[in-house]
Amino acid sequence: MSKDEGGRNSSFSEKPVRSRLRRLVDWINLMGAKKVHSLIDKVYKRKNLEMAWEKVKENRGSGGIDGQSLEAFEAQLGPQLARLQRELKEDTYQPLSVRQHPIPKRDKPGEYRMLGIPAIYDRVCQQALLNRLEPIFEPVFDDASFGYRRGRSTKDALRKIWKEIQSGSEWIVDADLRDFFGSVDHEKLLTLVAQRVADGRVLRLIKAMLKAGSYGKGQLFPSERGTPQGGVISPTLSNILLTPFDREMRLRGYQLTRYADDWVITCKSAAEARAAVDAAGRILKQLGVELHPQKTRIVHVRYGFEFLGYKSAGTESFICPRARFVVKLDRMRCMRIPRRSRSVVSWTRYGSEPNGRCLCPPRS
Numbered sequence: 060m061s062k063d064e065g066g067r068n069s070s071f072s073e074k075p076v077r078s079r080l081r082r083l084v085d086w087i088n089l090m091g092a093k094k095v096h097s098l099i100d101k102v103y104k105r106k107n108l109e110m111a112w113e114k115v116k117e118n119r120g121s122g123g124i125d126g127q128s129l130e131a132f133e134a135q136l137g138p139q140l141a142r143l144q145r146e147l148k149e150d151t152y153q154p155l156s157v158r159q160h161p162i163p164k165r166d167k168p169g170e171y172r173m174l175g176i177p178a179i180y181d182r183v184c185q186q187a188l189l190n191r192l193e194p195i196f197e198p199v200f201d202d203a204s205f206g207y208r209r210g211r212s213t214k215d216a217l218r219k220i221w222k223e224i225q226s227g228s229e230w231i232v233d234a235d236l237r238d239f240f241g242s243v244d245h246e247k248l249l250t251l252v253a254q255r256v257a258d259g260r261v262l263r264l265i266k267a268m269l270k271a272g273s274y275g276k277g278q279l280f281p282s283e284r285g286t287p288q289g290g291v292i293s294p295t296l297s298n299i300l301l302t303p304f305d306r307e308m309r310l311r312g313y314q315l316t317r318y319a320d321d322w323v324i325t326c327k328s329a330a331e332a333r334a335a336v337d338a339a340g341r342i343l344k345q346l347g348v349e350l351h352p353q354k355t356r357i358v359h360v361r362y363g364f365e366f367l368g369y370k371s372a373g374t375e376s377f378i379c380p381r382a383r384f385v386v387k388l389d390r391m392r393c394m395r396i397p398r399r400s401r402s403v404v405s406w407t408r409y410g411s412e413p414n415g416r417c418l419c420p421p422r423s
Contacts, residue, residue, distance in 0.1 A: 083303035083345050087199055087254035094257040101191050102261065103147035108140045111186035115179065115291070123178030124158045124274045132179040143184055150260055154181040154268055157287045159275025173241070175273050175287025185291035188264060192295060195255050200298055201305035206319035207294035213367050216318050220325060223314050224360055228325035230332040233364040234339065235354035239320035240288040240297070244347030245269045248286070248300050268292065294319060300346060307342050308335070316366075323366050332357040 088094075101107065115129075122128050132139055146152035157175035164170040177185065200208060205216040248269070249262060256262065273280045273287065286293045297319055308315045313335050314325045324339070326332040336357065340350050358364050363371045 086303040086306040087251050096257045098258040099260040103144045111183045114186050115182045125178045154271045156272040156274045159273050174289035176289050189292050203305045203315040204317050223325040229360045230326040231364045232324035232332050232335050235351040236320045237349040237351040241285040243286045247347045
């Protein structure tokens with residue numbers, strides 16, 4: 060079984076071995092690895108910019124405040140990429156403010172989540188930077204983290220929780236962070252990035268993206284804190300910021316499962332769950348993040364909790380309000396189910412399978 064930088068066995072359900080206490084910032088460079096000093100030239104390499112454009116095109120989406128569409132950008136692709144390469148090389152690149160776009164919150168009528176949509180040009184730049192940052196930080200990220208990481212999925216996160224509940228950890232810390240994407244402390248985040256990246260131009264580039272501001276309702280809003288939810292690079296930056304939280308909580312023996320800013324902890328008792336909430340609050344405060352006191356709760360699994368859009372129904376099932384698939388976590392299969400059965404997602408072995416067609420790729 061492979062081991063990561065902290066010397067832990069890599070497993071979805073194992074707890075890390077206790078070691079000496081560290082500063083939170085040390086979790087980003089546990090072994091004192093050599094920092095990357097020359098990175099900006101790899102960001103603006105023409106091949107990397109072309110790859111970044113292909114990814115942005117694949118992800119589709121609307122334009123930013125300049126109104127430029129994907130089609131318009133592609134029509135001038137050569138000159139656009141040449142301009143971006145030149146600006147990054149000459150250190151003159153300056154991103155536009157992101158376009159505010161409110162979307163309704165799932166299952167919360169009347170509440171909205173504010174997305175920040177970068178211009179296509181800026182999305183290409185963010186993707187080019189992400190292409191170079193991911194290989195540096197992916198080995199640092201903890202096994203408890205599942206969001207926006209290659210080879211990890213919602214199903215993997217649910218499977219981990221299911222195993223822990225089946226082993227007797229039936230008390231759940233159902234947590235919520237207060238305005239996470241809008242409250243990220245830029246200096247703390249950049250300090251963590253600098254533990255692995257020593258290229259000052261890359262650090263300034265990230266800072267420029269964070270400080271670009273947002274535009275909505277005819278008004279420009281400065282961004283002293285936060286990272287736009289909708290930006291290409293925001294999920295990775297959020298994982299960098301919360302990695303010390305992941306590792307410190309698991310160092311203390313807590314069974315944490317996190318997907319971006321959404322996370323739960325499974326516990327053996329209510330007392331352990333209360334201690335977990337206290338520990339999480341203290342660690343997150345050091346990172347400039349707050350628990351939402353009204354939306355963070357401790358609950359026994361039989362009373363239900365929600366994670367990643369699935370609502371538990373006792374110890375044996377999950378209800379997905381918009382369910383179109385059954386997730387069979389024991390064998391990690393997805394199946395389309397008839398409309399009359401679209402409510403329960405079982406966490407245990409079915410006596411019989413619902414009628415439907417398996418949508419997962421065949422096993423090799």
